[in-house]
Amino acid sequence: xxxxxxxxxxxxxxxxxxxxxxxxxxxxxxxxxxxxxxxxxxxxxxxxxxxxxxxxxxxxxxxxxxxxxxxxxxxxxxxxxxxxxxxxxxxxxxxxxxxxxxxxxxxxxxxxxxxxxxxxxxxxxxxxxxxxxxxxxxxxxxxxxxxxxxxxxxxxxxxxxxxxxxxxxxxxxxxxxxxxxxxxxxxxxxxxxxxxxxxxxxxxxxxxxxxxxxxxxxxxxxxxxxxxxxxxxxxxxxxxxxxxxxxxxxxxxxxxxxxxxxxxxxxxxxxxxxxxxxxxxxxxxxxxxxxxxxxxxxxxxxxxxx
Amino acid sequence: xxxxxxxxxxxxxxxxxxxxxxxxxxxxxxxxxxxxxxxxxxxxxxxxxxxxxxxxxxxxxxxxxxxxxxxxxxxxxxxxxxxxxxxxxxxxxxxxxxxxxxxxxxxxxxxxxxxxxxxxxxxxxxxxxxxxxxxxxxxxxxxxxxxxxxxxxxxxxxxxxxxxxxxxxxxxxxxxxxxxxxxxxxxxxxxxxxxxxxxxxxxxxxxxxxxxxxxxxxxxxxxxxxxxxxxxxxxxxxxxxxxxxxxxxxxxxxxxxxxxxxxxxxxxxxxxxxxxxxxxxxxxxxxxxxxxxxxxxxxxxxxxxx
Numbered sequence: 001x002x003x004x005x006x007x008x009x010x011x012x013x014x015x016x017x018x019x020x021x022x023x024x025x026x027x028x029x030x031x032x033x034x035x036x037x038x039x040x041x042x043x044x045x046x047x048x049x050x051x052x053x054x055x056x057x058x059x060x061x062x063x064x065x066x067x068x069x070x071x072x073x074x075x076x077x078x079x080x081x082x083x084x085x086x087x088x089x090x091x092x093x094x095x096x097x098x099x100x101x102x103x104x105x106x107x108x109x110x111x112x113x114x115x116x117x118x119x120x121x122x123x124x125x126x127x128x129x130x131x132x133x134x135x136x137x138x139x140x141x142x143x144x145x146x147x148x149x150x151x152x153x154x155x156x157x158x159x160x161x162x163x164x165x166x167x168x169x170x171x172x173x174x175x176x177x178x179x180x181x182x183x184x185x186x187x188x189x190x191x192x193x194x195x196x197x198x199x200x201x202x203x204x205x206x207x208x209x210x211x212x213x214x215x216x217x218x219x220x221x222x223x224x225x226x227x228x229x230x231x232x233x234x235x236x237x238x239x240x241x242x243x244x245x246x247x248x249x250x251x252x253x254x255x256x257x258x259x260x261x262x263x264x265x266x267x268x269x270x271x272x273x274x275x276x277x278x279x280x281x282x283x284x285x286x287x288x289x290x291x292x293x294x295x296x297x298x299x300x301x302x303x304x305x306x
Numbered sequence: 307x308x309x310x311x312x313x314x315x316x317x318x319x320x321x322x323x324x325x326x327x328x329x330x331x332x333x334x335x336x337x338x339x340x341x342x343x344x345x346x347x348x349x350x351x352x353x354x355x356x357x358x359x360x361x362x363x364x365x366x367x368x369x370x371x372x373x374x375x376x377x378x379x380x381x382x383x384x385x386x387x388x389x390x391x392x393x394x395x396x397x398x399x400x401x402x403x404x405x406x407x408x409x410x411x412x413x414x415x416x417x418x419x420x421x422x423x424x425x426x427x428x429x430x431x432x433x434x435x436x437x438x439x440x441x442x443x444x445x446x447x448x449x450x451x452x453x454x455x456x457x458x459x460x461x462x463x464x465x466x467x468x469x470x471x472x473x474x475x476x477x478x479x480x481x482x483x484x485x486x487x488x489x490x491x492x493x494x495x496x497x498x499x500x501x502x503x504x505x506x507x508x509x510x511x512x513x514x515x516x517x518x519x520x521x522x523x524x525x526x527x528x529x530x531x532x533x534x535x536x537x538x539x540x541x542x543x544x545x546x547x548x549x550x551x552x553x554x555x556x557x558x559x560x561x562x563x564x565x566x567x568x569x570x571x572x573x574x575x576x577x578x579x580x581x582x583x584x585x586x587x588x589x590x591x592x593x594x595x596x597x598x599x600x601x602x603x604x605x606x607x608x609x610x611x612x
Contacts, residue, residue: 009407009430020424022390032427034391034444039345045442047395047429084328085340089353089440101315118326121338123353123440124315134395134429134440136351138340 028212029148030078030197033141042139042146044075050130054174056093061103063174064133069108071199072137073115073178074249078197080145080187083115083137083180088122091132100131115180145187147253152194152213156279157260162250162272164202165242166229173247183251185268195253201246203296206277207285209254216282219243219296221289225274243287243296254279334518335454336384336503339447348445348452350381356436360480362399367409369480370439375414377505378443379421379484380555384503386451386493389421389443389486394428397438406437421486451493453559458500458519462585463566468556468578470508471548472535479553489557491574501559507552509602512583513591515560522588525549525602527595531580549593549602560585 014028023032031044048071050056054064069086076083088108092101101124112119117137152158161182167173179197186192194213196205202224210217226242255263260275267273277288287296320334329338337350354377356362360370375392382389394414398407407430418425423443458464467488473479485503492498500519502511508530516523532548561569566581573579583594593602 009404013411013425020391020426022424023426028427032391032393034426041347041444043391043393043427043442043444045393045395045427045429045440047397047431047438047440049397049431049433049435049438051435052431052433085326085338085349087338087349087351087442089351091353091355091438098315105319118328119319120326120329120340121334121349121351123351125353125355125358127355127358129355129357129435129438132353132355132397132435132438134351134353136349136393136442138347138349138444 030075031081031139033146040141042076042079042081042141043136044072044139045134045136046071046075047132047134049132056100056131059171059174061100062107063171065104065107066111067174068133068135069111070176070178071249072135073117073180074197074199076137076139077178077180077183078195078251079141080147080183080192080195081139081141082184083117083139085118085120085138086112087120087136089134090122090124091129092124092126093131094126094128097126104133142184142187144191147187147192147195148212149194149196149209150212152209152215152254152279154215154279154281155257156193156254157257157275158206158217158252158254158277158279159260160198160202160225160250160252160274160276162248162274163225163227164198164248164250165227165238165245167227167245167247170229172229176249178249179251182271185271186253189268190255190259190263193254193256195251198248198250198252199246201244202252203243203285204246206252209252210283210285213279214283216280216284216286217277218280218286218288218293219277221287223274223276336381337387337445339452346447348382348385348387348447349442350378350445351440351442352377352381353438353440355438362406362437365477365480367406368413369477371410371413372417373480374410374439374441375417376482376484377555378441379423379486380503380505382443382445383484383486383489384501384557385447386453386489386498386501387445387447388490389423389445391424391426391444392418393426393442395440396428396430397435398430398432399437400432400434403432410439448490448493450497453493453498453501454518455500455502455515456518458515458521458560458585460521460585460587461563462499462560463563463581464512464523464558464560464583464585465566466504466508466531466556466558466580466582468554468580469531469533470504470554470556471533471544471551473533473551473553476535478535482555484555485557488577491577492559495574496561496565496569499560499562501557504554504556504558505552507550508558509549509591510552512558515558516589516591519585520589522586522590522592523583524586524592524594524599525583527593529580529582
């Protein structure tokens with residue numbers, strides 16, 4: 001049932017979660033903004049499970065560990081923050097747990113060093129169930145950020161930082177580089193109205209920006225960059241995969257039309273820019289193909305329970 | 307194998323985890339102390355699993371949710387901090403997941419309100435495995451804290467804040483009140499040299515203080531307060547349960563002998579004080595019964611994997 005999805009639960013939770021001075025932007029963005037004694041902190045947390053986000057025995061433990069950290073760094077990047085410390089909680093299967101934990105850390109530690117993220121704590125457990133990893137990353141907002149999902153305005157241009165689709169079969173969902181540096185370079189180059197990392201698929205993730213910003217977004221089909229990991233074939237099939245495969249972990253962001261032109265003529269070093277659409281008055285997500293423009297559903301990945 | 311336990315892994319991890327300016331006290335205390343741009347933050351995180359920390363179908367979901375938050379508030383209390391925000395990550399079994407998540411939140415929300423802890427984020431997932439809950443709590447250190455495990459000195463007196471043992475069968479491991487208020491009252495009343503919350507059992511938890519502080523600790527058998535939840539019977543049996551049952555979530559702390567006398571003559575309002583032993587030069591844990599004093603193992607609960 002569509003109304004029994006993860007999102008509906010989060011919606012219900014948001015409605016009953018009163019705004020609290022410790023958490024000024026509330027739940028539901030890429031990372032939480034905490035305000036304690038006048039200082040702001042970003043916190044991202046993701047739980048990844050065997051059989052859902054990776055498959056133990058198929059995905060090497062090093063790649064599993066790397067992914068579990070990288071998705072959280074990507075969430076901090078989506079707020080244009082700087083990651084600082086990580087917390088690793090593990091439910092390890094009893095059989096083979098020691099080799100697994102060694103592999104997980106062997107995969108995540110080099111990524112932590114690359115982004116100067118300290119191992120600050122966690123909780124290591126063994127049980128009779130499958131592997132579950134929860135990573136929490138604490139970061140610092142960088143002025144004039146943090147960048148939420150809610151600031152897009154009609155007339156804004158929508159960009160993504162790389163090609164999309166085909167991430168799962170190619171294992172790019174484990175090997176991707178979180179766009180932390182790119183986000184900081186963009187933040188320094190232009191006022192970012194809204195930003196999100198593309199984890200659930202472009203269609204789903206842009207619909208979050210549209211809804212949080214109270215706007216609509218028009219995606220221009222021929223501008224969506226399709227990743228080389230998507231097998232060649234029918235064009236509309238490849239487009240659908242770029243829109244819905246998910247786990248690309250590129251950034252999507254919105255800037256004014258003036259800033260868009262400025263970024264395109266002088267892009268920040270090391271940042272790939274793909275203009276894919278625009279923000280419009282109204283609501284929802286539309287796909288424009290030539291003269292044809294029609295609403296599309298958010299049909300990306302979502303967890304369901306009944 | 308004893309050398310394949312959770313602790314050995316954490317030891318190995320600590321040895322290879324270089325000190326980092328973002329995490330000045332390193333891993334392995336009750337909560338992490340983060341230092342970002344001059345400000346300090348406490349972070350506690352615990353992963354709890356069906357069949358290990360609770361049993362879905364036996365333990366009501368409300369009590370499971372309450373416990374998952376309470377154990378983290380207890381970790382913040384053990385540093386004499388003030389909890390401020392929480393992050394709830396869930397791996398929900400697909401079947402019955404919606405009722406389960408409602409119950410979990412119905413149990414944890416009143417406790418969050420009692421301690422003024424904001425729901426700031428999390429990650430809600432469904433899968434085919436058993437329930438896994440990871441809670442992260444962010445808190446503020448309170449001057450002159452935070453109180454680590456490492457500051458006990460020979461001559462210090464060891465106190466606990468309540469009777470111990472029998473927590474699991476009575477469900478007290480789910481219904482306990484985290485000692486946040488008690489910790490802050492004690493912090494205001496006396497310099498606390500070391501503190502820990504009693505999750506793994508008094509013997510295990512005091513051995514952490516002894517090791518981190520480079521001291522020994524002598525427990526006086528007849529002073530250990532045995533909880534009424536422990537069935538009456540053989541005295542040494544009841545003592546063993548108070549030493550090793552675990553999940554009491556009382557605080558154990560060390561203060562100078564002078565401060566100990568002062569606290570006993572004028573205890574902070576609402577704080578139960580049980581003097582149970584003393585810190586000595588040397589190492590390890592000893593149990594004194596009359597004239598007899600002998601080393602004891604840390605024989606509390608520990609997770610094993612092979």
